[in-house]
Amino acid sequence: MTSQNMMQEHVRKFLAAELLPNVDQLNEDGVFPEKVFRSYFKAGFGASFFPEEWGGDGDILGYLDAAAEMGRVDLGFALSVMASSVLFGNNVLLHGTDEQKKKYLPGISDGTKIGCWALTEPSGGSDAVGTKSTCEKDGDHYVLNGSKTFITNAPVADYFVMLTRLKDSTAKSGFETGCAFLLEKGMKGLTTGQPLKKMGHKTSPTGEIFMENVRVHKSQLLGAEGRAFLDMKKSLDFERASFSGIGMGIIDELINIMVKYAAARQVFGKPILEYQLIQEKIAEISAQFEVMKCYTQLVRDKISRGERITKEAAIVKLLLSRLGVRAADQAIQVLGGYGYMTEYKVERIYRDMKLYEIGGGTSEIQQLIIAKETIKEYINKQGVMA
Numbered sequence: 001m002t003s004q005n006m007m008q009e010h011v012r013k014f015l016a017a018e019l020l021p022n023v024d025q026l027n028e029d030g031v032f033p034e035k036v037f038r039s040y041f042k043a044g045f046g047a048s049f050f051p052e053e054w055g056g057d058g059d060i061l062g063y064l065d066a067a068a069e070m071g072r073v074d075l076g077f078a079l080s081v082m083a084s085s086v087l088f089g090n091n092v093l094l095h096g097t098d099e100q101k102k103k104y105l106p107g108i109s110d111g112t113k114i115g116c117w118a119l120t121e122p123s124g125g126s127d128a129v130g131t132k133s134t135c136e137k138d139g140d141h142y143v144l145n146g147s148k149t150f151i152t153n154a155p156v157a158d159y160f161v162m163l164t165r166l167k168d169s170t171a172k173s174g175f176e177t178g179c180a181f182l183l184e185k186g187m188k189g190l191t192t193g194q195p196l197k198k199m200g201h202k203t204s205p206t207g208e209i210f211m212e213n214v215r216v217h218k219s220q221l222l223g224a225e226g227r228a229f230l231d232m233k234k235s236l237d238f239e240r241a242s243f244s245g246i247g248m249g250i251i252d253e254l255i256n257i258m259v260k261y262a263a264a265r266q267v268f269g270k271p272i273l274e275y276q277l278i279q280e281k282i283a284e285i286s287a288q289f290e291v292m293k294c295y296t297q298l299v300r301d302k303i304s305r306g307e308r309i310t311k312e313a314a315i316v317k318l319l320l321s322r323l324g325v326r327a328a329d330q331a332i333q334v335l336g337g338y339g340y341m342t343e344y345k346v347e348r349i350y351r352d353m354k355l356y357e358i359g360g361g362t363s364e365i366q367q368l369i370i371a372k373e374t375i376k377e378y379i380n381k382q383g384v385m386a
């Protein structure tokens with residue numbers, strides 16, 4: 001067994017013992033499984049892609065496999081884990097100073113601290129450059145004002161990556177006004193709201209953040225002043241690929257559920273699995289899933305070679321989220337009335353999966369990225385001017 005497979009096996013066993021038995025009730029009650037979350041990190045799974053010096057094993061591909069296991073069990077849990085380790089942690093890894101890494105990564109890695117990453121605002125999430133939250137320079141400090149919404153883990157977070165725009169900047173382009181800060185719970189002027197009620201991902205707390213004259217030393221600036229929106233593009237590629245790791249697990253699980261149910265369910269005197277219209281649904285999802293497996297393997301290879309994956313990550317996110325929603329829809333159809341009942345987990349997966357077309361950049365935004373990258377590529381190939 002390779003070390004990647006071993007990690008996956010350990011994660012599977014952990015989740016089967018610690019999360020699976022209570023996952024339906026947790027979702028029913030909308031409860032964040034904080035204890036399991038912390039032990040998942042303590043066991044070394046939550047942030048395993050961190051380099052060894054920061055508490056991980058540096059194995060990104062092993063981490064993606066582990067993500068698939070989380071996806072099988074509970075998408076809400078997986079989202080909260082990744083918001084802490086990938087959205088918060090990976091941004092500190094990529095853009096943080098040594099001091100910042102020393103201060104923030106150990107707690108994230110062992111689960112004693114919970115992180116979040118805050119870009120989206122009540123006025124919009126797709127247009128990062130349109131960020132309204134501001135930071136204003138005051139000597140060696142910055143003063144932050146504004147509000148964020150839909151932020152995963154905000155209600156339980158200790159650490160925040162906060163995206164703002166430099167007030168009164170003279171930069172030519174809005175892209176050069178972004179400033180990210182590392183904030184901590186309890187800072188004067190920083191407050192969070194109650195968990196928001198939502199369609200799915202019930203085990204992952206989502207919430208608002210408010211900043212009223214939050215005064216932070218310049219050492220809390222993450223990356224260079226004015227670089228945050230540009231840095232964000234780099235981190236989002238890995239984030240999109242990582243979240244898609246979860247999707248692979250859930251689609252596999254949906255095919256499992258369809259086949260198992262259809263083999264057992266008798267209608268008109270025989271198992272529905274024998275009906276071709278049922279087989280057609282399995283074939284549709286399975287065919288696209290097999291193609292996705294090949295494509296995600298290509299992306300994984302690029303990740304392991306440290307190559308740029310902007311277009312590929314957007315393609316994976318777009319197609320995998322579409323497939324996930326379609327697979328959940330088809331699974332409900334195969335299960336008929338039982339599929340519509342909360343007792344069967346396909347309706348939960350359907351509600352959870354819908355977020356993949358919205359969070360981390362909507363499907364429309366992925367299409368824009370793919371178009372932009374493709375046009376650039378073909379213009380270069382043809383040697384014509386844009």
Ligand SMILES: Cc1cc2nc3c(=O)[nH]c(=O)nc-3n(C[C@H](O)[C@H](O)[C@H](O)COP(=O)(O)OP(=O)(O)OC[C@H]3O[C@@H](n4cnc5c(N)ncnc54)[C@H](O)[C@@H]3O)c2cc1C
Nearest residue numbers: 117118119120124125126150151152358359360361362364
């Ligand atoms: C459960 C949950 C968890 C989340 N977690 C986080 C988090 O941890 N951190 C965080 O920062 N955000 C988070 N988000 C926010 C999420 O990333 C945003 O909802 C998403 O980016 C879309 O932003 P919006 O909701 O403001 O939609 P808008 O930007 O207002 O877009 C509305 C619609 O217009 C479309 N649209 C926008 N621009 C264009 C265009 N140029 N062309 C075509 N169509 C366009 C969009 O695709 C969408 O369909 C979370 C959201 C949810 C629901």
